[in-house]
Amino acid sequence: MYPALEVRGLVNRFGEQVVHDGLDMEVQPDEVFGIVGGSGSGKSVLLRTILGLQRPQAGTVRIDGSDITRLSEAQLRPIKARYGVAFQQGALYSALTLLQNVQLPMIEHLDLPAAALDELALLKIRLVGLPAEAARKYPAELSGGMVKRAAIARALALDPTLLFLDEPTSGLDPVSAAAFDDLVLYLQQHLKLTIVMITHDLDSIFRTCNRVGVIVDKRMESDTLERIVDHPNPWIQAYFHGERARARTGAARGT
Amino acid sequence: MGVEVRRSAQGVTLELSGEWGARELTDLEAQLAAVDVHAARELRIATAGVTRLDLSGAWVLREFVRRARAAGAAVSFQGELPDQLRLIDETLKDAPATPAPDAAAEASGALSAIGRYAVAFGRDLVLGLAFLGRATSVALASAGGRARLRPISIARHVYDTGITAMPIVALIAFLISVIIAYMSAQQLRGLGADIYVVDLVAIGVLRELGVLLTSIIVAGRSGSSFAAELGSMELNQEVDALTATAVNPYEVLVLPRLLGLAVALPLLTIIADLVGLTGGALLCRYLLDMPLTQYVSRVNYAISPSTFWVGLLKAPVFAVLIGMAGCFHGMRVRGSARELGRQVTQAVVQAIFLVILADALFAVLFMKMDL
Numbered sequence: 001m002y003p004a005l006e007v008r009g010l011v012n013r014f015g016e017q018v019v020h021d022g023l024d025m026e027v028q029p030d031e032v033f034g035i036v037g038g039s040g041s042g043k044s045v046l047l048r049t050i051l052g053l054q055r056p057q058a059g060t061v062r063i064d065g066s067d068i069t070r071l072s073e074a075q076l077r078p079i080k081a082r083y084g085v086a087f088q089q090g091a092l093y094s095a096l097t098l099l100q101n102v103q104l105p106m107i108e109h110l111d112l113p114a115a116a117l118d119e120l121a122l123l124k125i126r127l128v129g130l131p132a133e134a135a136r137k138y139p140a141e142l143s144g145g146m147v148k149r150a151a152i153a154r155a156l157a158l159d160p161t162l163l164f165l166d167e168p169t170s171g172l173d174p175v176s177a178a179a180f181d182d183l184v185l186y187l188q189q190h191l192k193l194t195i196v197m198i199t200h201d202l203d204s205i206f207r208t209c210n211r212v213g214v215i216v217d218k219r220m221e222s223d224t225l226e227r228i229v230d231h232p233n234p235w236i237q238a239y240f241h242g243e244r245a246r247a248r249t250g251a252a253r254g255t
Numbered sequence: 256m257g258v259e260v261r262r263s264a265q266g267v268t269l270e271l272s273g274e275w276g277a278r279e280l281t282d283l284e285a286q287l288a289a290v291d292v293h294a295a296r297e298l299r300i301a302t303a304g305v306t307r308l309d310l311s312g313a314w315v316l317r318e319f320v321r322r323a324r325a326a327g328a329a330v331s332f333q334g335e336l337p338d339q340l341r342l343i344d345e346t347l348k349d350a351p352a353t354p355a356p357d358a359a360a361e362a363s364g365a366l367s368a369i370g371r372y373a374v375a376f377g378r379d380l381v382l383g384l385a386f387l388g389r390a391t392s393v394a395l396a397s398a399g400g401r402a403r404l405r406p407i408s409i410a411r412h413v414y415d416t417g418i419t420a421m422p423i424v425a426l427i428a429f430l431i432s433v434i435i436a437y438m439s440a441q442q443l444r445g446l447g448a449d450i451y452v453v454d455l456v457a458i459g460v461l462r463e464l465g466v467l468l469t470s471i472i473v474a475g476r477s478g479s480s481f482a483a484e485l486g487s488m489e490l491n492q493e494v495d496a497l498t499a500t501a502v503n504p505y506e507v508l509v510l511p512r513l514l515g516l517a518v519a520l521p522l523l524t525i526i527a528d529l530v531g532l533t534g535g536a537l538l539c540r541y542l543l544d545m546p547l548t549q550y551v552s553r554v555n556y557a558i559s560p561s562t563f564w565v566g567l568l569k570a571p572v573f574a575v576l577i578g579m580a581g582c583f584h585g586m587r588v589r590g591s592a593r594e595l596g597r598q599v600t601q602a603v604v605q606a607i608f609l610v611i612l613a614d615a616l617f618a619v620l621f622m623k624m625d626l
Contacts, residue, residue, distance in 0.1 A: 081278075094591030111281055119318075120311055126346045127310075140590035159277045159309035190342045191310065 002065035004029045004162050004194040005050065010059035012045050019045050021218040023059070027211075029161075032188055032195045033222075034205045037215030038235065043198045046215070047166060050196075051085060052076055063162065081109050083162040084155030088170065090147040092139035098125060098150050099135040105157040124153045129183060145176045149183070156187075163187075165197035169204050181207040202240075214239070258286040266297030268333075272304030275312025283315050292323040301333040313339035386583045390513065393505040402506050404514075412515025416477040417522055423476075424469050428527035431468055432460055432534035440542055449543050453550055454557040456535030461558060465527040466566045467614055470573040473520055474606035478581040481512055482602035485585025486595045494586065504586075513578040520574035521567055528566065561626050569617050573610045580606035 007025040012018075019042040027033040037043045048054050050061055052068050060067045063079055071079070092101050102121040106112060112120070125135050128149040134142065142150060148168060155163055168184065169177035181204050188195050188208075199205060205212060205225070213222035216235050223231065229240040257279075259270040269290065275283060292298070300320070302308070308316075317340055320330050396402035439455045485508060488494055497504045532554065539545040584602035588595050 095593035106277070110277055113281075113284075116280065116284070116315075120314055123310065123314060123343060123346065127342075138591065156310070159311050190338060 001029070002062070003027060004031070004064065005033075005196060006060075006062040007046075007050065008060045008062075010046070010049065010061070011057045012042065012049060012054075013057050018218060020049075020056070020059075020215075023215070023218065023220050025213055025220050025222060027194060027196055029194050030188075030192060031211060032184070032197070032209050034209035034212045034225075035196065035198045035215070035220075036200070036205065036212055036239065041215040042218070043215060044166070047164065047198060051083075051164065052080070081105075081158050082160055083164060084152075084158065084160040085164045086148070086151035086155045086166065086168060088166040090139065090151040092142075092147060092150055092154065094139050097136050097138055098130075098142070098153070101139070101150065102154050102157050105154065109158055121157070124156050125150070127156070127187070128153045129179075144171055145180075148172065148180065152183070152187070156191075159191075161192070162194045162196070165195065165199075167198055167200065169199065169201045174203070177201060177204065178207070180204075184208050257283060258290065260290060266299065266329075268299045268301060270301045270304060271316075273306060275305050275308045275316070277309060277311035280311050280315060283312065287315065287319040290319075292319075292326045292328055296328060298323050298328045298330045299333055300330065302337055303334060305337075308337055308339050310339055310343070313337060313343055316340065317343055382587065383583060386586070387579070389505050390509055390579065390582075393503060393510050394513075397506070397510060402503070402510075405507065405511050408507070408511035409515045409518070412512050413519045415480070416473060416516050417519025420473060420476055420519070420523060421526060424472055424523050424527050425530045427468055427472060428460070428465060428531040429534040431464055432456055432531035433538050435459055435464070436535045436538040437542065440538070444543075449545070450553060452539060452543065453535065453545075453553040456539075457532060457554045457557045458562060460531035460535070461528055461562045461566045463566065463614070463618075465531055466524045466569050466573065467610070469520065469523045469527045470570070470577065470610045471607055473516070473523065473574070474577045474580075474610060475603055477516060478577045478606040479599050479603050481578060481581030482585040482588075482599040483595065485582055486588035486598055489586060489588045490590075490592075490595065509578075509582045509586075512582055513575055516574040516578045517571045520577075521570040524567055524570040528563065565621055565626050569614065572613060572617075576609040576613060577606040580609060 003026050005025070005027040007023060010020045010023040010025075012020040023046070025046075035043055035046065045054070049056050050063075050068075052061075055069055059069070061069050064082065066079060068076060068079060092098070093104065096104065099118070099121050102124050103117050106117055106120065122132060122135055126132065130146060130149050130153065134146060134150070139147060139150070148171075152163075152165070152168075165184070169180050172180060184195060184197070185208055187193055195208075197204075197208075209225055211222060211224050212228045213220045214228065214231070214233075214236050216233050221228070221231055221233060221236065228236065231237070257271070257273060259272065261268040261270065267290075273279075300316075305312075316337075323330050393402055397404050436452055436456050440449065440452045443449055443451050485494070488508070494504050494508070497507065536547060536550050539550050540547060581602045584598040584605070588598050
């Protein structure tokens, strides 16, 4: 069985600036994998590379075993149907209602009758905890928290097995963020999803992630959550043992 | 893959197998629809053979079970109820069966369309007046020294709307003057009145076409860019950010654009006039064999001292109209990318309309003034 996602020897450069230099990353099926890194460490570039939005200078990105950096647009199509992405700001199509937003991937990839389209899209919207009335609203009419949930509903449109979340809890109040973590866990368990999420939120990491990858010095150090907190790298130490993190880390280790 | 039906003394058993996912959905629906639910009192569903069941597959199965139960069959699952099915039940347990009624489905028909249009038109008018009022009050405030003029910002807009528009304005002025000269030469040559070609080109370009064509090009170039720029700032909450820091967006965004354009458009008009006269001269020289000195003296004879100024006077007025239309529609963008496109289109259409309307009014005015 292939890893759900495997990145090997990734190199990303913009002119003189090297963002990734031999980055390795591996995500196993049914895992919740958190990507952590300082601002400007290249988390977003990594995500864009994995999603095929930009080609790396070197290295491979395998999703379910196929190297997406070598594939043409046409060959990528079935692979893209296998993963869903919830972007940081939602990236909902502003000219479409929420229901139409969820239906768009289905219309493009599947050949479904109209009734099934409506019912399935509504099911996805309810699944992420949004009320049915929200389906007819436009993105501009939704609150920040609702947009985040709506982005997940759209990401789930094609019943993917792999879900990417970009800073899912950023901009949410702690109560909403906790509810959002619960949603992520709920979906992961019931839909048997593999989830890769970029996040800064320590609470989120400790609540949801099995393994964590930290981008330091243009590479990634990844390990289980229990072990990564003891990694000797100074940035990782500062991240997990800084003032804001102390209470959390202690709790995770049961001390 | 799919559905296999087995009949026995106890009833009907459905053996499901293969992948039950979103991609197979249409096929699965057809297979399930072929199962005659009315024939069976008792229906057993075996899901052991299913290799992958996702939410869409589970939904199809759930719909089928609902249909079978409604038809009076007793449905049971062999082994565990699939997890996905339970998830859907849980999600939809307090849901209305059908989607909420479409809020967008309003009354249709010609009468209500006219009504909606009228209401929208009235609202536009009020908003337009409010915009005009705000812009004017800011302009007056800056004239009175109570609001700052921003020379750097104005200079940038002179460059963006004026300097960079020079090549296209010059090219179009040249081509138009050539077209007028050529057309009129063909007609007038038969009458032996070649010399009037010069009158037509000189008066036409200086009085009307130079400024009008320049304004239309600028409306397309800069009116749209004003609307798009302010519109995306509005979408990005930049305008709100300005207001929240007690900076008047009319003072920093609208006024510099209006003033910049009011400087740039007259200058562009002068260039268009020059190039237009040059184009006429070239055509007269090579098509009509008219010496250049004769062309120049005829131009001098044809135009009165006011001809040039009559054309140029209109330029700043047109500039303000174009700038107003662009800024007004830009600042009206709310919510969506589609709205941005709509407002930019409106800005350009309205700018061109206003320019031509104003030109017509000027024509009447100047006629009454015997200019």
